[in-house]
Amino acid sequence: LGSLARAFEVRWVAECASTNSALLDAPPADDGRVHVLVADRQSAGRGRRGRPWLSWDDASLTFSALWRFPPGTPQPAGLSLVAGLALARALERLGVPGVQLKWPNDVLVHGAKLAGILVELLPARGRALTAVIGIGINLRLPADIDLPAAIPVTALDRVLEQPPGHPLPTRSAVLAAVLGELHPLLDIFAAAGFPPLRSAWQQRNAFADLPVCIHGENDTLTGLCAGVDVDGALLLRTGHGVQRVLAGDVSLRPL
Ligand code: ATP
Numbered sequence: 290l291g292s293l294a295r296a297f298e299v300r301w302v303a304e305c306a307s308t309n310s311a312l313l314d315a316p317p318a319d320d321g322r323v324h325v326l327v328a329d330r331q332s333a334g335r336g337r338r339g340r341p342w343l344s345w346d347d348a349s350l351t352f353s354a355l356w357r358f359p360p361g362t363p364q365p366a367g368l369s370l371v372a373g374l375a376l377a378r379a380l381e382r383l384g385v386p387g388v389q390l391k392w393p394n395d396v397l398v399h400g401a402k403l404a405g406i407l408v409e410l411l412p413a414r415g416r417a418l419t420a421v422i423g424i425g426i427n428l429r430l431p432a433d434i435d436l437p438a439a440i441p442v443t444a445l446d447r448v449l450e451q452p453p454g455h456p457l458p459t460r461s462a463v464l465a466a467v468l469g470e471l472h473p474l475l476d477i478f479a480a481a482g483f484p485p486l487r488s489a490w491q492q493r494n495a496f497a498d499l500p501v502c503i504h505g506e507n508d509t510l511t512g513l514c515a516g517v518d519v520d521g522a523l524l525l526r527t528g529h530g531v532q533r534v535l536a537g538d539v540s541l542r543p544l
Contacts (some may be wrong), residue, residue: 291343297354297468299325306333309409309423316355316411316419323472327352327464334425336405337394338538348355348429348444350460353421354471358479367483367521369408369536370462372422373492376404376476376538379466383458385448389495392514392523393536396426397495399530400404400543403427422541424467426503439542484519491516500544501525503534510534 298317305311305328317324327359331351334342341359344351380403389397396404404426411419427444436442446457459465475483493498496514503510503525512527523534523541 296323296519297302297325298322299464301327301331304328304330304332306336307331307423308351309407309421310329312353312355312421313409313411319357323357323468324355325352325464325468326354327460330502335423336407336526342405342407342425343425344425345429345431348427348458350426350428350432350463351424352464353423354468356420356422356475358418358420359476361418362418362479363482364520365408365410365418365420366536367478368420368422369406370483370490370517370521371474371478372406372408372424372471374486374493375470376406376424376426376467377493378474379403379463380445381471382470383445383449383463383466384451385445386450387518388493390490390493391495392517392541393521397440398443398448400440400495402438403443403445403448422471426463426467428460428463439540471494482519483521487519487521488519496541496543502542502544503512503539504542505539 308326308328312326328351330346331344333410334344334351344473350483373390375395377390380388381509387398391397395402407423409421429446430444501514510525512525515524515526515531518524525532
């Protein structure tokens with residue numbers, strides 16, 4: 290982490306039900322640092338709406354970071370997009386070409402999911418926002434993987450471009466790369482929200498101008514993906530004009 294080391298307190302445990310739940314249930318005291326919990330194994334890793342996030346011991350990196358934002362930080366809606374952007378930049382820096390973002394919280398390469406993000410908020414104290422940013426990255430996939438996923442799955446060893454025989458980056462190296470990108474981007478978000486980061490996100494939009502459908506609890510919308518707005522809402526071009534779609538109980542799928 291180099292010069293950022295003082296900004297983080299990293300705790301690495303062998304096993305945990307969910308690193309997000311652990312930080313949400315027992316938030317560490319505020320000592321001015323970002324508290325990071327890494328687990329070798331998650332027994333109940335979660336995606337959005339309680340969907341499972343699977344991991345395979347040292348073949349996955351799963352961690353959560355508790356981020357305390359100063360009072361007056363913008364609405365948290367853009368946070369998972371900013372985390373996705375940081376993750377994309379870190380993977381690019383490690384040597385992964387063609388990293389793309391799937392609104393609102395996934396990282397794809399060649400249309401397959403390499404990493405996922407789950408942002409959850411602690412109850413607000415005054416005007417200060419505290420978020421737990423959970424990240425899962427596949428480093429290698431088990432040979433017999435049978436993941437009932439709507440989106441194909443990939444891993445770092447399949448997408449990293451590096452000389453033959455070169456070892457995969459260690460989990461610590463991947464963690465350091467991600468935290469090193471998260472810090473400056475979340476500082477920008479705290480000061481100015483999502484707008485300054487919007488175009489960097491859109492450059493990596495996996496579905497730019499492509500037909501997609503948005504599955505909600507009770508209905509499905511279809512249209513062309515027209516990017517995201519300044520709050521991080523998805524813009525969907527439909528026969529009735531451009532509609533804003535808020536992340537929440539919706540999932541985006543290619544048509
Ligand atoms: P999706 O469009 O894939 O459903 P989502 O954002 O709606 O994405 P999330 O809740 O973020 O879904 O992620 C949980 C889903 O991710 C699971 O339902 C499963 O399909 C898939 N998944 C679980 N573990 C992994 C993994 N290690 N790698 C890739 N995908 C996974």
